Amino acid sequence: MGISETQRLIIQECDSVKELLLRKNQEYGDSAVHPKRIFSQAHPVEQIKVRIDDKLSRLMSDSVKTIQEDTVQDLIGYLILMRVAERVHSERDEQGQPESSE
Numbered sequence: 001m002g003i004s005e006t007q008r009l010i011i012q013e014c015d016s017v018k019e020l021l022l023r024k025n026q027e028y029g030d031s032a033v034h035p036k037r038i039f040s041q042a043h044p045v046e047q048i049k050v051r052i053d054d055k056l057s058r059l060m061s062d063s064v065k066t067i068q069e070d071t072v073q074d075l076i077g078y079l080i081l082m083r084v085a086e087r088v089h090s091e092r093d094e095q096g097q098p099e100s101s102e
Contacts, residue, residue: 017076024077032081033088044089048082 003011025032032051033044040047055075059067 017073017080020073021077021080033085044085045082048078048085052078052082 032048035044035047042050052075055071055078059071
């Protein structure tokens, strides 16, 4: 049984976001999940939530008339990163490992 057109598009969109996240992780390092903590000492999940808030604030501003495709991909990416960070840090907490300053 083959996949439907909608399923094909879902796969295409998910692959696109996956490639974006992997490329940005390669370019910027693992800073979303393991921030350098040069200035902010906030938990990585909270830092990602701030990025999401900032992105949503820009979307709601009067200067933005249309939602750009890359903005939507960025939001999807931040939400995925938030889930990853939650998993990484909850596993670390369960194992009793301290936060690192990677």
